[in-house]
Structure formats: C-alpha cells, structure tokens
Amino acid sequence: MAGTSDSTSxxxxxxIFRNKDDGKTSATAxxxxxxxxxxxxxxxxxxxxxxxxxxxxRAGALLGVGIVNCGIKSDCDPALALIGxxxxxxxxxxxxxxxxxxxxxYAGSQNDQIKSSLSPILNDEKAPLDVVAFxxxxxxxxxxxxxxxxxxxxxxFALMDRNSAEPGEALVRFLPLGLGLLYLGKQESVEATAEIxxxxxxxxxxYCKMTLLSCAYAGTGNVLKxxxxxAQCGEHPEKDTIHQGPAVLGVAMIAMSExxxxxxxxxxxxxxxQYGEQNIRRAVPLALGLLCxxxxxxxxxDTLSRLSHDTDSEVAMTATISLGLxxxxxxxxxxxxxxxxxxxxxxxxxRLLFCVRIAQGLLHMGKGLLTLNPFHSxxxxxxxxxxxxxxxxxxxxxxxxxxxxGKYHYVLYFLALAMQPRMMLTVDENLKPISVPVRVGQAxxxxxxAGRPRTITGFQTYETPVLLAAGERAExxxxxxxxxxPILEGFxxxxxxxxxxxx
Amino acid sequence: xxxxxxxxxxxxxxGGAKRDQAxxxxxxxxxxxxxxSEEDLELKQNLELYVKRVQxxxxxxxxxxxxxxxxxxxxxxxxxxxxxxxxxFLRPHYGTLKDCHQKMAESDLKKLLADILSVLAxxxxxxxxxxxxxxxxxxxxxxxxxxxxxxxxxxxxxVAVEYTIRQVQESSMMDLMDLVRQIVAFHMxxxxxxxxxxxxxxxxxxxPLLDHVGRTNFRRTCNYLTSAAKYRPWPxxxxxxxxxxxxxxxxxxxxxxxxxALLLDNMQYVKKVFTSCTNxxxxxxxxxxxxxxxxxxxxxxxxxxDKDDRSMLQEIVNNIKLNEGYLTLARDIDVMEAKRxxxxxxxxxxxxxx
Numbered sequence: 035m036a037g038t039s040d041s042t043s044x045x046x047x048x049x050i051f052r053n054k055d056d057g058k059t060s061a062t063a064x065x066x067x068x069x070x071x072x073x074x075x076x077x078x079x080x081x082x083x084x085x086x087x088x089x090x091x092r093a094g095a096l097l098g099v100g101i102v103n104c105g106i107k108s109d110c111d112p113a114l115a116l117i118g119x120x121x122x123x124x125x126x127x128x129x130x131x132x133x134x135x136x137x138x139x140y141a142g143s144q145n146d147q148i149k150s151s152l153s154p155i156l157n158d159e160k161a162p163l164d165v166v167a168f169x170x171x172x173x174x175x176x177x178x179x180x181x182x183x184x185x186x187x188x189x190x191f192a193l194m195d196r197n198s199a200e201p202g203e204a205l206v207r208f209l210p211l212g213l214g215l216l217y218l219g220k221q222e223s224v225e226a227t228a229e230i231x232x233x234x235x236x237x238x239x240x241y242c243k244m245t246l247l248s249c250a251y252a253g254t255g256n257v258l259k260x261x262x263x264x265a266q267c268g269e270h271p272e273k274d275t276i277h278q279g280p281a282v283l284g285v286a287m288i289a290m291s292e293x294x295x296x297x298x299x300x301x302x303x304x305x306x307x308q309y310g311e312q313n314i315r316r317a318v319p320l321a322l323g324l325l326c327x328x329x330x331x332x333x334x335x336d337t338l339s340r341l342s343h344d345t346d347s348e349v350a351m352t353a354t355i356s357l358g359l360x361x362x363x364x365x366x367x368x369x370x371x372x373x374x375x376x377x378x379x380x381x382x383x384x385r386l387l388f389c390v391r392i393a394q395g396l397l398h399m400g401k402g403l404l405t406l407n408p409f410h411s412x413x414x415x416x417x418x419x420x421x422x423x424x425x426x427x428x429x430x431x432x433x434x435x436x437x438x439x440g441k442y443h444y445v446l447y448f449l450a451l452a453m454q455p456r457m458m459l460t461v462d463e464n465l466k467p468i469s470v471p472v473r474v475g476q477a478x479x480x481x482x483x484a485g486r487p488r489t490i491t492g493f494q495t496y497e498t499p500v501l502l503a504a505g506e507r508a509e510x511x512x513x514x515x516x517x518x519x520p521i522l523e524g525f526x527x528x529x530x531x532x533x534x535x536x537x
Numbered sequence: 538x539x540x541x542x543x544x545x546x547x548x549x550x551x552g553g554a555k556r557d558q559a560x561x562x563x564x565x566x567x568x569x570x571x572x573x574s575e576e577d578l579e580l581k582q583n584l585e586l587y588v589k590r591v592q593x594x595x596x597x598x599x600x601x602x603x604x605x606x607x608x609x610x611x612x613x614x615x616x617x618x619x620x621x622x623x624x625x626f627l628r629p630h631y632g633t634l635k636d637c638h639q640k641m642a643e644s645d646l647k648k649l650l651a652d653i654l655s656v657l658a659x660x661x662x663x664x665x666x667x668x669x670x671x672x673x674x675x676x677x678x679x680x681x682x683x684x685x686x687x688x689x690x691x692x693x694x695x696v697a698v699e700y701t702i703r704q705v706q707e708s709s710m711m712d713l714m715d716l717v718r719q720i721v722a723f724h725m726x727x728x729x730x731x732x733x734x735x736x737x738x739x740x741x742x743x744x745p746l747l748d749h750v751g752r753t754n755f756r757r758t759c760n761y762l763t764s765a766a767k768y769r770p771w772p773x774x775x776x777x778x779x780x781x782x783x784x785x786x787x788x789x790x791x792x793x794x795x796x797x798a799l800l801l802d803n804m805q806y807v808k809k810v811f812t813s814c815t816n817x818x819x820x821x822x823x824x825x826x827x828x829x830x831x832x833x834x835x836x837x838x839x840x841x842x843d844k845d846d847r848s849m850l851q852e853i854v855n856n857i858k859l860n861e862g863y864l865t866l867a868r869d870i871d872v873m874e875a876k877r878x879x880x881x882x883x884x885x886x887x888x889x890x891x
Contacts, residue, residue: 106855107855107856395881411829414763415796415800527821
C-alpha cells in the first residue's frame with residue numbers, strides 16, 4: 035500500500051503506539067513508505083514525531099523522512115537538513131534511524147557532506163557496533179559504484195578495528211557489504227581492496243572476499259567468477275562458516291543480467307541446494323528470489339513453495355520471503371494462495387508467520403503497481419541504487435533470526451530503493467498525461483533476425499497508462515503520435531505526427 | 538533409364554557398359570555421364586579444353602582460357618543450393634591447375650588463376666588447409682562479391698582461423714585486414730550485418746564498422762552489438778558498446794545512444810548526447826530516462842543553455858514528477874482505495890489486478 039495516502043492517517047497516532055520498542059520504529063517509518071515520493075505530504079505527516087521523547091518513534095520518523103525522499107533529489111536537501119544532526123545523538127536507535135534515512139535518501143549521490151559526517155563514526159571506538167555497521171552500509175549506498183578510495187579506507191579500518199572485538203555479531207556483515215557496494219559492477223577495480231581484505235581476521239576474511247567479488251561483478255555475467263563462486267559453494271568446511279551464503283547470492287548477482295545466464299544459474303542453484311551445507315541451503319531461496327525478482331516464474335515458484343515447508347526453519351523463512359520477492363508488486367494469485375496456506379500452516383509459529391506477512395505485503399506492493407526489478411529500459415540498464423537496496427536486504431536475510439526477526443527488522447525498508455512503478459505513462463509536449471491506445475504483449479528477441487519482425491507477441495490493446503509485467507513490451511497502436519524515444523517504458527513523451535491524417 | 542540422346546554417342550562406349558551395369562542393379566545413381574543434358578556436356582568439354590589451354594605455354598591462349606573459365610564460374614556461383622556444374626566438372630582438374638599455378642611465372646595471369654583456384658578450393662581443399670584464403674591473398678584482389686555469397690562466407694571463416702594462428706606467430710596482418718575490410722563491405726551491403734560484426738569481433742577490430750553502416754542497417758547492427766556485448770568478457774564488451782554508441786551518435790539516434798552511455802556508466806558520453814541534441818523536448822525525454830536509472834546527474838549550462846529550461850529539466854532528472862505520475866496511474870487504474878490487512882490475508886484467487 036505504498037505511495038497512496040491511507041485512510042487510517044487520521045488515527046495514525048494510535049496504531050503506532052500499539053507496538054513495543056523497536057516495533058514502533060518500523061511502524062513510524064511505515065508512514066514514510068505510505069508517502070513514498072510525496073515529499074511535502076510525507077514530511078508534513080512525520081513532522082510531529084521528530085521531537086517526541088519516545089526514542090524508537092523518533093528513530094522511525096527520521097528513517098521515514100529518508101524513505102519519503104528515496105530517489106527524489108532536490109537542491110534544498112530536505113532530508114539532510116531534517117535528519118543530518120541526529121547522526122550524533124546519544125541514543126543509538128535514533129542514530130541508526132538517522133543514518134539509515136540518509137543512506138536511503140541519498141543513495142548514489144556521492145554527497146561529500148555525508149561522507150564527512152558519517153566517516154568519523156566508522157573510526158569512533160566508542161560507537162556501538164550496530165551504529166558503525168549502519169554507517170558503513172549507508173556510506174556504501176551513498177557512494178555506490180563509485181570506487182571511492184577514502185570511503186573504502188574508512189570502512190576497511192573499521193573492519194580491522196572491529197576485527198578482534200566482536201566478529202560473531204550479526205551486524206558485522208554490513209561492513210563488508212558497505213565496502214562491496216562501493217565497487218558494485220565495477221569488476222576489476224575491486225582488486226586492490228580485495229588484496230587488503232586478505233589481512234583481516236579469519237572469521238570475516240572469507241565473508242569479505244565473497245561479498246567483494248559478488249558485488250564487483252554484479253550484473254556482468256562473468257562466467258569465470260560464477261565458476262569461482264560455485265567452487266566455493268561446493269566445499270564442505272569442517273567448521274561452521276558464514277561465507278558460503280554470500281557466495282550463493284553472488285552467483286545470482288552475477289548471472290542475473292540476461293536470460294540464458296539466469297536460467298543456467300537457476301539450474302545450478304538447484305544442484306547447490308542438494309549437496310550444499312546448512313548456510314548454503316538458507317541462501318539458495320534468496321538467490322532464486324533475486325534472479326526472478328518481480329517475475330513470478332512457475333518453476334521457481336514451485337521450488338520456493340517446496341522449500342517453504344522445509345524442516346530447517348531458517349530455510350523455510352527465507353523461502354517464504356523469497357516467494358514475496360518473486361511476486362513483488364504483481365498480485366499474483368497463485369503466490370497469494372500459497373502464502374495464505376503457509377499462514378494457516380504456521381499459525382503457531384510466530385516467526386514464520388511474520389515472514390508470511392512480510393511476503394504478503396511484498397506481493398501486494400503498491401496495489402500491484404510497483405516492481406522491484408532493478409533492470410529497466412528493455413532490460414538493458416541496471417539501476418545501481420536499486421540493486422544496492424535489494425542486495426542489502428538479501429544479506430540481512432542471511433541471518434534471519436538476529437536481524438529481521440531480531441531488533442533490526444527495519445532493514446526491510448532498504449527495499450524502497452528498488453521500488454519503481456512498472457508503468458508506461460504517455461505525456462504530451464507539455465508533460466500532461468494523455469491517453470493513447472497501445473499494444474502490450476510478450477517481448478520478442480529480434481536480434482539478428484532478417485527484415486523488420488514484430489517486437490511483441492500475444493498482445494492486447496489498452497489505453498495508457500498501462501502496467502507492464504516482467505518480460506512485456508508496449509508499442510503504440512496509433513499513428514497520431516510519435517514517441518520521442520523508441521524505448522516505451524515509464525514516462526514517454528509523445529509528439530504530434532505532422533503526417534497523420536484522420537480517417 | 539531413358540535411351541541416351543545422340544551427343545552421348547562419343548562417350549557411348551563407356552556409357553553403354555555402365556548402362557548395362559545399371560540395368561542389373563535395382564537402385565542406380567541418378568547423375569550418370571549419359572544423363573547429362575546437351576548444355577552440360579558442352580560445358581564440361583569446354584572446361585576440359587580450357588584446362589588444357591591453361592597448361593599451354595602461349596600466354597594469349599592461357600588468358601582467354603582463364604577468362605572464359607572464370608566467366609563460367611561467376612555465372613553459376615551466385616546461389617549455392619547444390620554444387621554448381623562448372624565447379625563439379627573442374628574438380629578432377631584441381632590438382633593439375635594447382636601444379637600449373639605453381640610453375641607459372643609472376644603475372645596477372647597467375648593472379649587470375651589464383652582467383653579461380655581460390656573458388657575451387659571451396660569444395661576441394663582439405664579441412665583446415667585454408668587453401669581458399671591462401672590463393673585469395675595471392676590473387677588479384679578484385680571484387681570479392683562477384684564470386685558469390687558462399688565464397689565470401691567461407692573466406693570469412695578461414696580468415697578467423699588464420700588470424701588466431703598469425704597472432705600466435707606474431708606475423709603481419711596487413712593483407713588479412715584488407716581482405717577483412719572487403720568482406721565486411723560485402724556483408725553490410727547484403728543485409729548480413731551479424732556476419733560482418735562476427736568477423737570483426739574475431740579479428741578484434743570493430744572500427745571499420747563505422748564506415749560501412751548505413752541508415753537502413755545501423756539499428757540492426759547496434760542491436761546485435763549490444764546483445765553480443767553481454768556475452769563477451771571485459772574489456773571486449775566495452776569496445777563493442779563503444780562502437781554501438783558511436784554508430785548511434787553518427788545517425789543521431791540519441792535515446793539509444795543515451796541508453797548505451799548509461800550502460801557504460803560514462804558520464805562524458807551522457808553529456809555529449811545532451812550537447813549534440815538540440816531539441817528541448819527530446820532532452821526532457823532523456824531526463825526521464827536518467828531519472829529512472831536512479832543516478833545523480835547535474836545539468837550544466839553547456840547541456841542546456843537557458844536557465845529556466847535547465848531548472849525544469851533538472852526537476853525531471855530529480856524525479857520530482859514521479860509522485861504525480863504514479864498517482865495518475867493509480868487514479869486511472871482505480872486503486873486509490875487502501876486495502877486493510879484482513880483483505881490481504883483473506884484475498885480470494887479471483888480477485889486482484891494484473
């Protein structure tokens with residue numbers, strides 16, 4: 035129900051306070067989700083919660099501000115102005131709310147001001163681990179794909195410092211993730227940092243290596259790296275390890291760029307599922323969820339459904355959430371049915387039920403108008419900020435019990451970075467929406483074919499605005515207008531056709 | 538078997554014996570000597586005559602013989618659904634002609650013979666010998682297309698193999714690259730853009746493509762380049778995308794060029810698209826494309842001169858319009874009403890959009 039104003043806003047106060055502690059944070063932040071992209075409306079709603087004495091609620095409000103501004107940039111920087119000062123607050127939950135809010139609002143912007151306010155936190159010995167972890171993550175998001183040396187160094191030092199202290203803590207995985215996000219899709223530029231990461235302590239060293247590798251080659255389809263990662267997954271180490279989880283996610287991240295690679299990866303993941311260790315089995319549903327995000331494919335749906343009834347409860351939890359991911363924003367009836375069954379099956383298990391509810395929320399995201407797919411523009415371009423948001427959530431889900439089902443469930447809000455309307459909206463030369471007939475059908479791959487074959491098949495004619503499902507394409511059904519771009523997605527400006535004759 | 542017509546009487550002796558043999562067998566191969574039609578037999582005899590003449594020391598005779606032979610071959614190799622008659626008849630003489638070529642002195646005639654041998658090598662040469670290529674490089678280097686499609690395709694395949702071998706040996710590629718250019722020009726003219734791009738990728742030099750793309754085929758070429766880039770390792774994929782970008786810019790297909798620029802994550806290219814395109818409306822469309830990509834992009838005076846225009850375009854890039862558009866969509870599809878959690882938990886399969 036994101037993006038539309040809720041009828042419960044009148045009695046908003048009450049439902050937020052029905053929760054306890056960190057539950058209130060998520061509840062307040064959800065206001066931000068409801069007013070997604072509506073900066074004025076959202077800020078007005080959240081206004082009353084900034085100075086409230088109740089710390090979790092304040093934290094949620096700051097986070098909500100960040101969410102509202104997600105993807106919207108502006109010269110006056112309202113998010114930074116409102117929440118910037120709270121990053122140094124005494125209360126760590128308020129700090130985290132502010133830091134996360136900034137990370138979401140300014141993802142990809144490479145804002146120096148943020149760097150100077152968040153970097154000191156990384157090197158602050160007195161700062162608690164969770165604050166440092168979120169700071170690293172937010173910095174990674176703000177500088178996503180930039181390979182910024184300064185930020186990389188700060189995060190690396192933080193990793194080395196924290197090394198000896200609390201390597202077992204769940205949130206420590208956000209530090210390598212923040213580092214990895216800096217090199218998202220940048221392939222070889224990560225080499226230098228990867229070398230340095232070999233000096234880290236053993237517990238985190240491999241995790242860091244896998245994360246860096248998977249982030250650097252994300253979306254490239256590099257076969258050699260996929261093989262490397264699969265080799266890692268094939269090992270059976272004696273001790274309990276955590277690094278194979280990111281390796282599995284890495285396979286999905288690298289292979290997801292095009293159809294063939296994606297199908298091959300899905301098959302490989304099935305094999306990995308069979309012979310893999312425990313921590314691998316927990317990561318496979320997440321990887322499947324990433325490969326088919328907002329694209330409910332039958333075979334993947336069936337695999338995930340089977341896994342959601344697995345005896346290992348963590349596998350069941352990740353599989354449930356992945357069901358939500360693959361159907362995100364599609365309102366798919368089959369998945370809805372599966373999730374309803376799961377909810378009655380898991381009535382006694384609060385944790386699993388929680389996952390089912392999250393999945394159901396994802397399924398009906400934006401009433402079926404949104405998508406989480408980071409690929410756009412005819413599946414050619416990969417949005418780095420969107421991918422960053424999704425990958426963060428997946429890494430957090432690798433340790434469900436401590437993060438999502440623990441105190442830090444608001445990590446789910448990172449998905450806001452990936453939410454986009456899956457529409458085609460035609461506007462005229464004055465940027466006012468107009469309605470024209472379009473044909474929407476399955477996209478056909480016409481590369482290398484002779485002549486000028488049709489690019490869509492099995493189409494129906496609708497009036498814009500139309501919704502485009504995964505794998506669909508639209509084409510104009512009228513000669514009255516000429517689109518200014520051959521790629522018909524999102525906002526399309528139409529110019530009048532001077533040669534058009536009314537029949 | 539039908540009774541053979543008169544012209545076959547000269548080879549009737551042998552044919553007769555064969556006919557006897559044939560009649561005793563249940564199945565008999567169709568193409569027998571006496572089955573040849575009048576023209577075919579004449580052609581065969583002519584060709585045999587030419588071959589004899591080529592071995593003649595008199596250059597005049599050689600010349601006419603060679604020219605007539607090449608005439609026959611050219612006329613027949615434009616389509617290769619089955620092996621053409623002249624090539625078939627010349628098969629037994631391939632060895633003779635090869636020897637002849639070797640013994641000949643350097644001259645235009647030798648080059649002409651080399652051309653012919655190159656075509657014959659299509660069907661005759663052993664696997665992996667690359668004789669066709671060898672003779673082509675020794676030949677006159679004339680219009681490659683006149684020998685037919687199949688010939689060019691075969692040559693392209695041999696060039697690719699030769700390239701890798703020469704790379705290992707680190708020898709000169711000059712003659713090879715000239716030939717590549719000729720082949721590429723031929724393919725591009727005949728709607729075989731994918732084959733041209735394939736060949737250029739094999740020889741790791743996509744630049745000649747820019748000279749040969751035309752308005753009719755640039756989209757297909759770039760489509761192929763973009764798709765091929767997905768399967769190539771770094772840095773080859775960047776090279777392919779670079780060329781695609783330059784082709785799109787050359788033909789002023791700015792939205793596609795912008796897409797490639799964003800794919801390459803090259804802000805210089807993005808800037809160049811803005812500065813090259815003068816239409817303000819188009820620039821607005823570019824801004825929408827960039828805003829969907831989610832990167833932070835600041836327009837400067839070089840890209841958009843007018844201050845008001847620039848602030849309007851910057852607004853679009855900053856995604857300020859997103860909320861409006863989204864709510865318009867929601868209103869149009871009539872989903873503005875919020876759902877209650879209970880509705881989600883108990884939604885029946887028949888309900889739901891999409």
